[in-house]
Amino acid sequence: MAVRSVGVVSPQRMVFDEPLRLKSGGVLPRYELVYETYGELNAAKTNAVLVCHALSGSHHVAGYYEDDPKNIGWWDNFVGPGKPLDTRKFFVIGVNNLGGCYGSTGPKSIDPETGEPYGSRFPFVTVEDWVEAQARLADRLGISEFAAVIGGSLGGMQALSWALQYPERVRHVLAIATAPKLSAQNIAFNEVARQAILTDPDFHGGDYYRYGVVPKRGLMLARMIGHITYLSDDAMAEKFGRALKHGAFRYSYDVEFEIESYLRYQGEKFSRYFDANTYLLTTRALDYYDPAAEYGGDLAQAFARAQARFFVLSFSTDWRFSPARSREIVSALVHSEKPVSYLEIESKAGHDSFLLEHPHYHAAVRAYLNQVAV
Amino acid sequence: MSTVMTPDTNETAQPESALRFDLAAIARWVQPEERVLDLGCGDGALLAYLSATKRVVGYGIENDVNRVIACLDRGVNVIQSNLDQGLAGFEDGFFDRVIMSQALQAMHNTQGILQEMLRVGREAVVSFPNFAFWKHRKSILEGRMPVSESLPHQWFNTPNIRFFTVADFTTLCDLLDIEILEWMGFDDQHQPLPPDADLNFLATLAIARLARR
Numbered sequence: 001m002a003v004r005s006v007g008v009v010s011p012q013r014m015v016f017d018e019p020l021r022l023k024s025g026g027v028l029p030r031y032e033l034v035y036e037t038y039g040e041l042n043a044a045k046t047n048a049v050l051v052c053h054a055l056s057g058s059h060h061v062a063g064y065y066e067d068d069p070k071n072i073g074w075w076d077n078f079v080g081p082g083k084p085l086d087t088r089k090f091f092v093i094g095v096n097n098l099g100g101c102y103g104s105t106g107p108k109s110i111d112p113e114t115g116e117p118y119g120s121r122f123p124f125v126t127v128e129d130w131v132e133a134q135a136r137l138a139d140r141l142g143i144s145e146f147a148a149v150i151g152g153s154l155g156g157m158q159a160l161s162w163a164l165q166y167p168e169r170v171r172h173v174l175a176i177a178t179a180p181k182l183s184a185q186n187i188a189f190n191e192v193a194r195q196a197i198l199t200d201p202d203f204h205g206g207d208y209y210r211y212g213v214v215p216k217r218g219l220m221l222a223r224m225i226g227h228i229t230y231l232s233d234d235a236m237a238e239k240f241g242r243a244l245k246h247g248a249f250r251y252s253y254d255v256e257f258e259i260e261s262y263l264r265y266q267g268e269k270f271s272r273y274f275d276a277n278t279y280l281l282t283t284r285a286l287d288y289y290d291p292a293a294e295y296g297g298d299l300a301q302a303f304a305r306a307q308a309r310f311f312v313l314s315f316s317t318d319w320r321f322s323p324a325r326s327r328e329i330v331s332a333l334v335h336s337e338k339p340v341s342y343l344e345i346e347s348k349a350g351h352d353s354f355l356l357e358h359p360h361y362h363a364a365v366r367a368y369l370n371q372v373a374v
Numbered sequence: 375m376s377t378v379m380t381p382d383t384n385e386t387a388q389p390e391s392a393l394r395f396d397l398a399a400i401a402r403w404v405q406p407e408e409r410v411l412d413l414g415c416g417d418g419a420l421l422a423y424l425s426a427t428k429r430v431v432g433y434g435i436e437n438d439v440n441r442v443i444a445c446l447d448r449g450v451n452v453i454q455s456n457l458d459q460g461l462a463g464f465e466d467g468f469f470d471r472v473i474m475s476q477a478l479q480a481m482h483n484t485q486g487i488l489q490e491m492l493r494v495g496r497e498a499v500v501s502f503p504n505f506a507f508w509k510h511r512k513s514i515l516e517g518r519m520p521v522s523e524s525l526p527h528q529w530f531n532t533p534n535i536r537f538f539t540v541a542d543f544t545t546l547c548d549l550l551d552i553e554i555l556e557w558m559g560f561d562d563q564h565q566p567l568p569p570d571a572d573l574n575f576l577a578t579l580a581i582a583r584l585a586r587r
Contacts, residue, residue, distance in 0.1 A: 171382055309382050311446070330453060331463040337409070337431050339382075342453045343442050360439050367447040371383045 003082035006038045009063035009073070011103065014140055020098075020133060023288075026123025030112065033137050034103035035059045035095040038079060039087035041143070047374035048143045049090045050134060051075065052151030052158035055226070055282050056274060058102040061094035062087075077357045084365040089374060090147060098133050099125040099281040107277030108209060118277075120206030125281055127154075127289045131161045135169070147374050148172035149308075152354035153321065154282070157289050160329070163306040164291055172372055173306075174365065176313045177354040179325035180299050180332070181290040186320065189229055190283040193222035197276045206277055219276045220267035227266050232317035232350030292332075299328065300335035309339040311368045313361065315353035316346050341368065383449035388423050395564040396501050396579055397423070400473055403499060403556075403583060404428055408470035411495060413457055413487070414477035416441050418450030425450070435461075458482050461490045469495040476579075478502050479534040488550060492586050497555070501581040506539035506574045509562065523562060524578045540574040547584065556583040 011034045020028045036059050041048060051061050053074070062073035062080050079085045079092055096104040099122065107122040114121070138146070149170050151159040156178025162170045179186070197203060200218030204211055231239075240259040255261045295301040310333055314326035323344045333340040345361045347353040353361070390398050397420045404410060406428045412421050415434025418441075424430045434452040436442050445452035455461075458481060472495030474487070479502050481487055491498040503524035504510075510520035519529045527533065538546075540559070547554055559567040559577030567576050 309451075327463055334433060334453075334463070335465060335468070339451050340433075340453070341442075341446055341451050342455075343439065343446075344454055346439075360443070364439075364443050364446055367443045370447060371449040373382065373384050 004080060005076060006063040006073075006080045006087055008066045009036050009038065009060075010065065011036050011059060013103070014137055016133075016136055016140075018136075020129070020136075022123050022129045023126040024124035024129075028098065028105065028123065031098060031105035031133070032103075032109075033095055033098070033105075033133060035093055035137060036061060036063075036073075037094075038062050038092040039090055041091040041141075042374065045143055046145070046147060047090050048138070048141075048146050049085060049092045050138070050146050050149045050159075050162070051079065051085070051092060051094045052130075052134070052149065052155035053094065053097065054151070054153035054155045055279075055286070056270070057155065058100065059094040059096040059104075060102070061092065075355065077355075078362070078365070084362045085150065085369060086366075090369070093137075093141070093143075095134055095137060097125070097130045097282075099278055099285075101275035101278040106275065107206070107281065108275050117207075117209040119209055120277075122206075122277060122281065124284060124288075126285050127157050127161050128165060130158055130285070131165050134158070134162075135166055138169070145169045145171060147372055148174060148369065150174040150176070151178070152176040153178055153351065154286055154289075157286075161289075161291060163308040163310070164302060167305050167307040170308045172311070172368075173308045174311045174313070174368070175326075175329060177315055177318055177321050177326075177351055178312075178329075179321040180292065180329050182287055183325075187287050189225060190287055193225045194280055194283055196221035196225070197280060200276075203276065206280075208276070214271070215276045216271045219271040219274060219279060220264075222267075222276075222279055223270040223274075224263040224267040227263055229320045230351045232319065232348060234317055234348045235350050235352075238348065299332035303332050303336045303338055306333075306336075306338055310341070311365075312340060312342045313354075313364065314342075314344045315350070315361075316344055317348055318351045318353060320351040388419070388426065390423070390427075393419060393423055396475060396560065396581060399558055399560070399566070399581060400475060400499055400501065401427075404430060404471060407431070409468065411435065411461075411464070411469045411472045413472065413474040413491070415445065415450070415452060418445035418448050418452060420473070420475070421445075421450045422448050457487055460486060461494050464494040466493055467496060471495055471497050471499060473499045475499075475501045475581075476503065479536045479538070482535065484536055485546070485550060488546075488552065488584075492552060492584065496585070498552075498584040499581065500543075500584065501579060502538070502543065503534075504540050504559075504574065504577045504580045505537045506541065507562070507578040508575050509578070511575075522578060540577060540580050543580070543582065547582075551587045553585050553587040554582050555585055557581070 060073045062076045096102040099106045111118045149159040149162040156175040197218035200215035202213040203215040243258040245255045291302045292299040314323035330342040410430045410432040412434045421432040472491040513520040558581040559573035560579045562578045
């Protein structure tokens with residue numbers, strides 16, 4: 001059978017009335033999660049795979065919408081019939097995380113207490129809180145254990161966290177282009193992005209919804225900074241080099257170089273659909289993530305309770321979460337005698353590589369998932 | 375929540391006869407439930423066999439992406455790494471046994487990797503083609519570089535960069551304060567040689583079990 005798309009999909013919604021106590025101390029008394037599923041859950045319910053999204057991702061992992069066929073899922077090249085995460089074998093779930101802006105309860109949702117969007121009142125959420133919410137969704141879907149939890153970047157952190165928070169509920173973890181915690185440099189980039197949003201006059205302390213505006217410039221800048229870190233120096237050189245927009249200098253601060261045009265375009269596009277508060281919350285969740293912290297920084301000890309098998313993947317030119325960061329995870333897992341495999345894919349595309357099609361990358365995931373029993 | 379009922383992987387046990395003869399010999403030295411590191415593990419055949427039959431906690435190290443994928447395909451733990459960069463990330467004395475089968479002759483950092491093997495492992499097992507096997511000597515006498523099953527390449531395309539003999543290896547171990555606990559040698563019919571045989575002359579492939587002195 002040929003490789004194809006999962007086809008037309010539609011998001012679903014689950015309402016949770018049991019309060020969720022968050023790591024920050026905040027509480028969400030009631031919340032909703034939007035999610036999508038692909039493939040069929042088998043009778044024994046042993047073939048479920050959770051896909052965790054990264055900073056700007058969503059529950060729309062694969063396929064497209066009937067009324068919007070151009071809106072293709074963010075990991076459509078990875079999930080589908082005959083694809084590395086094969087929906088003929090697995091029942092795949094994508095969830096929009098809490099604090100998100102694609103339909104799950106987040107800062108732009110209406111706070112039942114005030115009848116207005118949460119805005120600045122939305123509590124801080126962490127990777128652990130997301131996993132907790134995902135686990136509750138799994139409960140409601142009757143899934144007691146996942147065959148695998150898979151994610152790239154921030155999604156990889158959730159996948160790792162699953163193995164620690166619910167060791168008996170996940171058999172395999174695929175942690176792709178991720179890190180066991182952010183470095184000072186990672187946090188620094190996040191902080192610049194946040195400052196761009198926080199200092200935008202249209203931010204209004206996070207309650208911009210009330211004023212009918214969005215901190216567009218801040219969000220645009222944040223996304224531009226992000227894009228620099230997603231690409232490698234090589235990829236930028238190859239894609240743009242010093243190519244000029246108009247063939248010759250115009251001696252102005254308008255776009256001179258193609259790279260400027262690209263960043264502005266990406267930033268502008270993003271600022272039209274993404275919520276600034278979600279961006280702030282999500283970058284903070286990245287900063288806070290550090291599963292070794294409660295073990296005196298000993299990551300191996302943090303992994304001691306894991307029962308899953310792990311597959312860790314990195315990309316050679318990824319400098320946001322470099323191969324060295326993945327090797328920290330691998331060393332800690334070996335140290336605590338956990339089954340783990342590791343592969344560094346030769347790729348020019350930097351951090352973005354995890355979203356792209358690459359023959360070795362996809363072949364490796366395919367091979368790994370092929371031997372996962374369901 | 376229910377306990378995990380589904381097996382982790384679809385691994386199936388291979389009979390010993392399906393293993394390459396030198397790997398089968400190495401496997402006999404491995405005790406049940408050891409922690410094993412297999413350097414240059416190829417397609418993971420040895421580790422798959424050891425985890426199925428001896429329940430070892432095993433990891434393979436392999437640099438070639440296609441071989442890594444072959445390991446993944448059979449459910450073997452494989453960690454991609456370039457051995458010439460040592461075994462950084464593995465702690466001292468973590469493994470019971472570190473194996474390197476027919477790879478030492480292709481490594482630049484020969485002394486370094488031997489020392490690394492006995493840093494992270496209690497025992498090491500090294501197999502290598504014996505350049506001094508009598509047919510190889512005959513070939514040299516006839517004026518040609520030896521080509522055999524254990525040295526299958528031509529001089530111009532061989533991945534091997536170190537050419538050494540059982541006697542040379544013994545001298546190096548002495549120099550590095552490594553004790554050779556046991557030898558196994560095979561003739562070119564894959565038959566094991568008797569323990570008192572002159573391996574340097576009769577073995578086309580030699581396997582040594584090593585420990586720190």
